[in-house]
Amino acid sequence: MSKDYTTLEQIINQDPVFGQLSFNDHEQVVFCNDKDTGLKAIIGIHNTVLGPALGGTRMWNYGNEWSALNDALRLSRGMTYKSAITGLNLGGGKAVIIGDAKTQKTPEMMRKFGEFVHSLSGKYITAEDVGMTTEDMDTVREITPYVTGISESKGGAGNPSPITAYGVFNGMKAAAKYKFGSDVLEDKVIFVEGIGNVGEALVEYLTQEGAKVTIADINRERLEEVRDKYGATIYEGADLHAEPMDIYAPCALGATINDNTITKLQASIIAGAANNQLADENKHGMLLQQRGIVYAPDFLINAGGIINVYAELEGYDRAEIMRKTENIYTTTIEILNKAEQNRITTHSAALQIAQARIDARRAEQQG
Numbered sequence: 001m002s003k004d005y006t007t008l009e010q011i012i013n014q015d016p017v018f019g020q021l022s023f024n025d026h027e028q029v030v031f032c033n034d035k036d037t038g039l040k041a042i043i044g045i046h047n048t049v050l051g052p053a054l055g056g057t058r059m060w061n062y063g064n065e066w067s068a069l070n071d072a073l074r075l076s077r078g079m080t081y082k083s084a085i086t087g088l089n090l091g092g093g094k095a096v097i098i099g100d101a102k103t104q105k106t107p108e109m110m111r112k113f114g115e116f117v118h119s120l121s122g123k124y125i126t127a128e129d130v131g132m133t134t135e136d137m138d139t140v141r142e143i144t145p146y147v148t149g150i151s152e153s154k155g156g157a158g159n160p161s162p163i164t165a166y167g168v169f170n171g172m173k174a175a176a177k178y179k180f181g182s183d184v185l186e187d188k189v190i191f192v193e194g195i196g197n198v199g200e201a202l203v204e205y206l207t208q209e210g211a212k213v214t215i216a217d218i219n220r221e222r223l224e225e226v227r228d229k230y231g232a233t234i235y236e237g238a239d240l241h242a243e244p245m246d247i248y249a250p251c252a253l254g255a256t257i258n259d260n261t262i263t264k265l266q267a268s269i270i271a272g273a274a275n276n277q278l279a280d281e282n283k284h285g286m287l288l289q290q291r292g293i294v295y296a297p298d299f300l301i302n303a304g305g306i307i308n309v310y311a312e313l314e315g316y317d318r319a320e321i322m323r324k325t326e327n328i329y330t331t332t333i334e335i336l337n338k339a340e341q342n343r344i345t346t347h348s349a350a351l352q353i354a355q356a357r358i359d360a361r362r363a364e365q366q367g
């Protein structure tokens with residue numbers, strides 16, 4: 001029996017597991033538990049209509065298990081739409097490991113995780129996400145072939161983050177073209193929040209183009225390192241979202257566009273790498289639209305990484321990876337125009353195109 005939930009609180013209180021799965025239309029969720037290595041992981045498989053569910057593994061010290069499940073579900077759903085809109089024959093999946101990547105991750109834990117991935121016989125294919133490295137994927141590869149993002153020396157396509165940053169850079173330029181009439185980012189005031197693997201590579205592109213880049217991160221060491229390398233300014237204030245800026249680039253975790261931040265935002269454009277930037281896709285997407293802030297949908301512009309890891313499965317080359325990633329520019333322009341013409345949010349415009357591709361494939365499959 002399906003139920004209609006109207007609020008997240010209802011789901012949490014009444015049906016925290018299957019309520020969430022049906023709410024987001026997931027196919028399968030796998031809970032992985034191993035006492036010896038301390039592994040506690042959740043693999044979310046959202047949709048496999050277009051192909052195997054490919055998506056990275058995130059290791060994070062979640063406040064509670066519900067947050068971890070919610071993250072796995074939101075992230076895996078995002079992967080379905082990311083691959084669909086990018087034209088890849090992949091479904092959407094994602095895994096989370098509960099714990100501190102700096103102190104609790106071990107090769108034994110990664111091997112055990114590999115066993116769980118292997119047990120799904122290729123329905124889910126993993127890669128790296130926050131808290132994971134290419135070396136971790138190499139360890140998983142010792143156990144299962146259902147892993148991407150492995151080292152180039154081991155036959156993989158290497159760290160996907162620089163390509164992700166290149167895609168974000170292209171999406172940002174497209175949003176600038178749409179909003180300002182020019183895609184030149186020179187002298188634009190850009191705040192990059194989160195300067196990890198993707199954020200740093202994005203800062204490099206932006207500073208090369210002469211943008212005025214301010215960086216924020218919870219890791220002081222990283223801030224100083226990135227400042228010294230690229231000449232970016234470290235943000236020392238207490239309320240980044242309220243600062244005057246042309247472009248806000250969220251590159252840390254998701255949901256930074258929420259009830260607390262949205263009314264303060266002064267940026268003209270939001271374009272970043274983080275997954276699930278809008279805490280509430282409909283509500284916050286609409287508020288941005290009303291405020292005239294151009295939002296380049298996250299799952300569209302951060303697809304460079306999945307394009308890169310897909311090459312490991314399909315065997316295409318570097319030139320094709322770059323061509324597909326540069327195409328993010330054209331798709332972003334199309335989405336922004338579609339949203340304007342149909343008076344819908346940019347997020348909905350992107351979602352509609354992705355969903356149409358999935359529906360068409362499903363119809364073909366059903367004959």
Ligand SMILES: NC(=O)c1ccc[n+]([C@@H]2O[C@H](COP(=O)([O-])OP(=O)(O)OC[C@H]3O[C@@H](n4cnc5c(N)ncnc54)[C@H](O)[C@@H]3O)[C@@H](O)[C@H]2O)c1
Pocket residue numbers: 128129130131160161162164193194195196197198199216217218219222251252253254273274275302303305306
């Ligand atoms: N790596 C990829 O190829 C890829 C692809 C698509 C999407 N993404 C998304 O992009 C984002 C960044 O990924 P990454 O691989 O660079 O991760 P990362 O772990 O290398 O970097 C994340 C950075 O964010 C910082 N951070 C965390 N919380 C913060 C906060 N509250 N304020 C400021 N900084 C904070 C961390 O200190 C770290 O430096 C993630 O949301 C990820 O899901 C990454």
